[in-house]
Amino acid sequence: MTWFLLKGLLRDRHRSLFPILIIAGGVMITILSYCWMMGVIDDFATTNAKLDTGHVKIMTRAYADISSQVPNDFALISVTGFLNTLKKDYPRLDWAPRIKFGGLLDFPDEYGETRAQGPVVGLGMDLLSGDSQEKQRLGLEKAVINGRLPQSRGEIIISEKFATDLGVDIGETATLISATANGGMAIQNFIVAGTIKFGIAALDRNAMIADIADIQYALDMENSAGEILGYLPNMMYNEKTASRMASQFNARFSGSADDQAPVMMTLREQNNIGELLDIVNMEIFIIIGGLIFVMSIVLWNAGLMSGLRRYGEVGVRLAVGESKGHVYRTMIYESFLIGIIGSVLGTVIGVSVSYYFQTHGMDMPGVIKGSNMLMSNKMRAIVTPASYYIGLIPGLIATLLGTMIAGIGIFKRQTSQLFKELET
Amino acid sequence: MKNNVLIKTENLVKNYPMGGRKFTALNDINLSFNSGEFTGLVGPSGSGKTTLLNIVGALDNPSEGHAVVIGKDTSQLNHRESAQLRNEHLGFIFQTFNLLSVYNVFENVEFPLLLLGMSAEDRKKDVLQALEWVGLSDKVKSRPAQLSGGECQRVAVARAMVKKPKIVLADEPTANLDAANSYNILDMMVSLNKELNSTFLFATHDEKVIKYLRRVITLTDGKVVQDIEKTPEPNNA
Known part of the structure; x- marks a missing residue:
């Protein structure tokens, strides 16, 4: 039965190829946006660290x-x-x-x-x-x-x-x-x-x-x-390590009122970088969250449309003797499979493109011309561990959700109603 | 051949909500069908033919009364039990064939057997036999889109008959076929009815089908107005 359904899935491009492409595209855009914004933040922090603030x-x-x-x-x-x-x-x-x-x-x-x-x-x-x-x-x-x-x-x-x-x-x-x-x-x-x-x-x-x-x-x-x-080693900034070090260092001189006593400050504590990073992080959260939400709606809708389009097929399968539960479960399995393939494909493409931009960057001198911020003219993406799973939210969960909601119609409709839709 | 009762309806009523009122599609239907019958529900559009077929096929529940199919009251069955009844004992033939377009002829006919959990070897034997019944042994690998309307309906008949069901429900099976193909399909159904002793129950207003029936039940406005047995007049052309 599984192989039979899989054959149908592979042969029907409307159920396999197109949804996979939509999911892959959505996941790719999500990952690319995420990596790009993380790259901009990382570049900002790294450039400041190298030139001005240190870790x-x-x-x-x-x-x-x-x-x-x-x-x-x-x-x-x-x-x-x-x-x-x-x-x-x-x-x-x-x-x-x-x-x-x-x-x-x-x-x-x-x-x-x-x-x-x-x-x-x-x-x-x-x-x-x-x-x-x-x-x-x-x-x-x-x-x-x-x-x-x-x-x-x-x-x-x-x-x-x-x-x-x-x-x-x-x-x-x-x-x-x-x-x-x-x-x-x-x-x-x-x-x-x-x-x-x-x-x-x-x-x-x-x-x-x-x-x-x-x-x-x-x-x-x-x-x-x-x-x-x-x-810090390998130029990897770690806020916790830096903060701990700064606290310990400053504690040694806390008893002194001498203006010439040394003070250690972390990267975040200088030039309002901490506040700026918090704001940018919040913006990233909003932008990426919004993007994931929009992609989720698109993919959910794709799952929904795919489910609705198949009411006719569902009618035949019910008539032949398949139970509603079995039909529903197979739709979910299919959706899971499509979601996984699309998400993996989108993640591979998204991470690859991001990695390209991490390595080669993109010249954007016009964007920061005249700026006093320590930012590179060449903006880069950065691939982080989250890049590998962030696309699963719109890619898999939204697709599954769309199919599940569309599939509820199978249970809510009288079987004979599915038949009528089959005949039209 | 033992002719036992396969389908029995008692005081069957089916209402549909329509606006603020209810529309009565079936009203006090009391019928019984024996094994091996070749019977048609005839009547104009809206007379309740398809509704009765749906209730008998466990696709819909009656509003009142009972439909007992192969000893089971369809109104008492849950989704799974209804599916099991259809899977094991019922075959459906539709006006628009309703083949699964992504599967070839063999696979379309094989599908009901997959649900029955049969082995690949048994499935292959039964599918090839069913395709031989309908004269499509040479179209095993064809997709529905590559077949004519008549051939598609023959595949649909093979799909309905492959599990040798006790009851075959056919809703306007010739409505989309020309005369030659209609007679071809009907001859084939008569032949299978005799060979397998399956009960064929049609919903139709096609005169070509009516000629083949041995029992004609006429429905008007959801009521049985006539129930007669007759001598079939198969096409001799």
Whole structure:
């Protein structure tokens, strides 16, 4: 009997192929949307972590209070010793001291007069130590457009767009005009070793990156750093781990009223990222939930129509002697089978397409042009464990539900009524 | 051949709600049918022929009275018991053939036997025999869409007869057939009626069918107005 019904199912495209395609399409759209939105969130969090917040960040309390102003006069001091302590206390994390600064970058002509100049957003990081992960973490090697990364003291890299706008060539001298940590004027010459493009609109306009030792020297911040960023293993952020670490760390200094005492903050606690992620997560929940609901209605309707279309067939089967219960159960089995096949197919396609976009991304520079948010121009999907089962909700449950509701008509109708529908 | 009573109706009434009132489709029907009968319910449209056939076939329940089919009161049967009665003892033939379009001729005829739980070997033997009765042994693999109307109805007859039912209920079986095919089908039914001693009960107003009947029950407005036995006049053309 099972094989007999299966043959009918396979031969009738209206009962097999078309519903499978509808389910697969619905499931695919659901998964793709989910992966895409998760990818956008992940990119946002990862980009912020790499460039600005770390998974945890240590600053002085005074610096943390007004961190948006980059108050380097409140920077951490005796950083070398502090880093050694951190590496000993938290050996699983990679610690990266950084100095953020702003200033003017001036490009003189052959007579030493200003030929061109522009404001820069500066970042001093460990580019020259052998054990530094910074170049890999930020993908600087891949980001180089012209020239190369700094290989010795006194070299910097700048944004490709900044260099193009100001007509700067590789090897040119650039003078940084900024303020020291003590409020004095800082003037320091550098050589432009290369130009880079992060693919992040907020940075690609006017970034300058130099080795942290050069910036410490230029800004009078010997053995100091504005902030020390900590990264969990494999760049996998875990809010619970980060929070626990931050609580333990901060507890050690809770008794001190010193503004210069260090404070550890998690990624979520910085730049309102937590609130933003909560809002985005809620939006994702609403959007994906809405999508699943709509797809469920579509697939439910498909199941309903399929069931109604078969009232005639049901009439024949009842006349021949099949019981209503058996007819109903076989419809549910069929629906389950179709739902499973469609869901698996949709999941395979949806996850595959998502994986493609996870690997290759999609260039969307226009979307975030002018944005100050640290987001990649190339948006990516991300495949998570939930990607493999989220499609089952519309794919299987809605299909089954549609068929079950349509099938109730079998019981509610007089058998003779099914016959009349058979005759029409 | 022992002619025992297979179907008996007692004070059978069937009402349908219509607007705020009720429409009486069958009114005080008292009939009995023996095994081996070749009987027709005749009358104009709306006279209650199909309703009576549905009640006898355990597809519908009477509003009042009883229909006892092969010893079972159909109004007392649940879905499963009704299905079992149809499965084991009843064969249906419809005006519009109602073959399952995705299955071939063999599979359409095989379906009732699957429900009876017969082995593949027995099913094959019985299906081929039924197709031989209706002269379609060469169309085993054909789909309904590849058959003529007459051939489709012959498949429907084979499907109804393959389990050798005690009762065959045929609702306007020739309505969609031309004269030649109608006579062909009717000759075949007469032959099966004699060979298997199945009771054939028709709902019809087709004169061609009426000529073949041995008993004619005339219904008008849900009442039996005439119940006569007659000599069949099979087509000799």
